[in-house]
Amino acid sequence: MKKWLWVLALAMIGAGMAPHAYSQTASSPAVSAPGEPPELRVATIVAPPNVMERNGTLTGFSVDLWNAIAARLKVKSSFQIEPDVSHLEEALRSKNADLIVGIFITSARDTDFDFSIPTLQAGLQIMVRDTGQTAQTTSPLRDMLRLLFSRTTMVWLGIALVLVLIPAHIVWLFERRRPNGIISGPNYFPGIFEAFFWAISTLTGSPEGMPHQWVARTFAIFWIFTGVVFVAFYTAQLTTTLTVEQIRGAIEGPSDLPGKQVATLAGSTAADYLRAQNAEVQEFATPDQVYKALLDKKADAVVLPAPLLLYYAAHEGKGRVKTVGPEFNTAPAAIMVQLDSPLRRKINLALISLRENGTYQQIYDKWFGSP
Template sequence: MLARDAALGLALVFSVCISCSMAQGGTGKLRVATRIVPPMVIEKNGVLGGFSIELWNGIGQRLHRETEYIITSDVGELLDAVQSGRADLGISAISITSEREDRFDFSQPILNSGLQILVRGTAANVEPNPLSELMQLFFSRTLLVWLGIALLLILIPAHLIFLVERHHHNGIIPTTRYFPGIFHAMFWAAGTLATQADQMPRHWIARIVAVLWMFTGVVFVAFYTAQLTASLTVQQIRGPINSPEDLVGKSVGTTRGSTATFYLNEAKAQVHEFEKVDELYKALLDQEIDAVVFDSPALLYYATHDGRGLARTVGRVFHREDYGIVFPTGSPLRKHVNEALLALRESDAYQRIYDEWFGKH
């Protein structure tokens, strides 16, 4: 009896040890869902690479588990693969959001990121659109401000000329009444400001006013021309989209199911979703969309590699978010992956991988 109890006890201990071993690492392959998003995940000649892949390979080695990668088309399919059990976890450019946290478990952040804007051309080569630029000039804040200042300036000499010239028998104001006399005076003041006086007042006080007004006009036009030239130069360099505030009403592309979709809808942009990142970049270059809003690391990598000289990022990184490794809710792998991730950070292995793909800062 004692021997049988001892045997049962040993079997139970052995079973527990096996369970613990399986929970910590196991012997089977881990099915890892991912998607191609350079530089996070890159596929070349059938071999996967990139920041996320190298990071996971380091984690997998510490877990003593082999990896079977499952490539998905977009983040929605990746999350579905994890939720349905087709994959044990997912890694790529997966933003940690409150909505996703309700459905999944996430590792500690693997990368700090955010959204950014990509547009066609370079800082020295922005495609011009003369009609659009002309309309923007007519309704620009600079033009409206200077027109307002000119109107206020015109009112002063116009009233002085009206008050003095209306009683002169040979003056330039043909009537003594305020209306329409003031309009004649304003027309003279505006014409003098824009070009030169076609008539000179007859009264000596009015002539002094006219000379001072012509000098003021020269200075005003010089300042206005300089300001307008500077504004147009900046506009040519920067282009029409330079910040998130410029996305309102614009045709903007992003990938299907990304966090950028929700942001763009809130920003009242015309959102176009694409299944693959390559399709997104192609649509921008083919002028199907005005801009791309997507994860900053991916856009920066494209602008300095395949899209160099064809596209550029503009503005700051906004809508800050972190990337993480996604697990089904309650997955025992999460704890061990976090431990391996911390070990990679402490050993500087994480920093070496980061520097390889994003450079030293």
């Protein structure tokens, strides 16, 4: 009797541990009941219009395309939403998912995973706040301070410093021994400071007296003229910069991204691109968090795949944001599977069939419009 009790206890323990062990070691699609089609675990993240939730169900371009592929393969599928891209990759790497839909091909991912033929070709694009929406909140004081401490101003101040040092030494050299001159004595200190102050005041249009020595006086007249030209050019440069920014906006293309606060998805190809461009990258887990950072003025711009931005700008962000500049850094998106997975060839054959019979084009037109 005791022997049978031990056998029964061991059987119950084994039954309780079996599901956990399978989740750790599963390397193939989930097992289905006899006679039923196999079930594949499809991992993805919510990123309209590729993947979106409506009334408790998933829809979108990537979802519709995969459902068409699954029907072609005669398999069932269950979707699992991951919080971000890194969790997507980990789900596939740990074999808790059989495939990932709508992910971009990169050299790093190609080392660890296999990809289907491309399902979508898309470039990155820039999105900014709509200037018409934010014009009323523009602060003249903030704009003025930003210009005064801008790179343009720093360059002009550096030029001015060089220009001031030269005439200051010339005036000191000729005036240091003149009685009742603008330099109080022959010594370099404090005489050079007096000459330096005279050069600065003359450059800005308010000269503090004139040198008495004829060479220094002649040079002073030339220096007054130089100061007038310098101030005029500097004023014109600031005015031009302010006018251009008000008309065109601070960001209008990829060349304007260096040094700007740019929001994007964590672990995405966009994040890698922005770091290479010396932008100040802000990474978020979901597209909604990326868009919120832009609207809350925590970021100057957003960089994401163009389809995502165009969809958001035409729907939830309409009137609040706009896309600027061309698409850039174009890359293919595909279905990602485990290395050497037999699913890869089956998915490729199904995709080719869907392209040939027009199903792929119908799904594409539904979400992105016809070319």
